[in-house]
Amino acid sequence: MLEVLDYLENIPQDGKIESWEDPFRDSEVVVSQDFCDIDELEGHSAWAVQNFLERDIDREPCYSDASIEQRAEYMKDFHDNFNELSGYSGNLHFSDKMGAYDLGAFNPTTKRIDLNADLLHDSNPEQLMETILHESRHAYQDYAINNPKKVSVDADTISVWKNNFEHYITPELDYEAYFNQPIEADANDFAERMYEQGTNRLT
């Protein structure tokens, strides 16, 4: 079976399948600052969600009525607030070169989060905010792997994360394995919980 896989993968298909090219691949490497610890990260993240949504009530224009450019600024503001609270200095960029189903990506080399600019057309900011939280969790996993003594994440978890970063399964190769791998399951759980906690705190 193993011998035929390469052959099968190389059978020509209609429509060239191209891997997504990171427009920021050659960008300057950013040195991150210290992250807060994992418990604080949860509190700060939920607060950043709550703070963004509460301020949006009085914002002129509010997110749903804002232009695409204004929404991008609002999202950068949300990310800046997250950075300020968490102590991290990751960068956020919107890309118009991502596939329709690509929402966002974190690059462990540049520490950059890329977001699909098409998401700004949605008048509800939930998907973008969850994507920022998801990719920021990858940034935290990366920080924990590289700074195990500065976080209270247990050694076994860091070992699993490190192994997964080194043997990452892309959705183009096996979507089920991509979705269920430890760092993606953790980032999905984190983003969903933080957004839910943030919205539940709204008065």
Place this chain on the structure above:
Amino acid sequence: MLEQTADKLEQLTPQIARLFETWAETEQKPILEICGYSYSRLTREFKMKPIAAFLALDWLVREPKKASAALNRGIRKLNI
């Protein structure tokens, strides 16, 4: 990864296994659609490799709710 993929291909549900065998022998693409997802859509919109598309269809057969929810939510990933 390659060994895991081989294992998964050997354990495909009968319905998908038949389509996979046909594709491997004749390059005929399956027309099957599950929960709104077809081989063509998975390779075109999700940029899946052919074998990955068969694995995704198999997941849709085995766990339609979880698989379709995972596909519907879109891709958030590491850019390595």
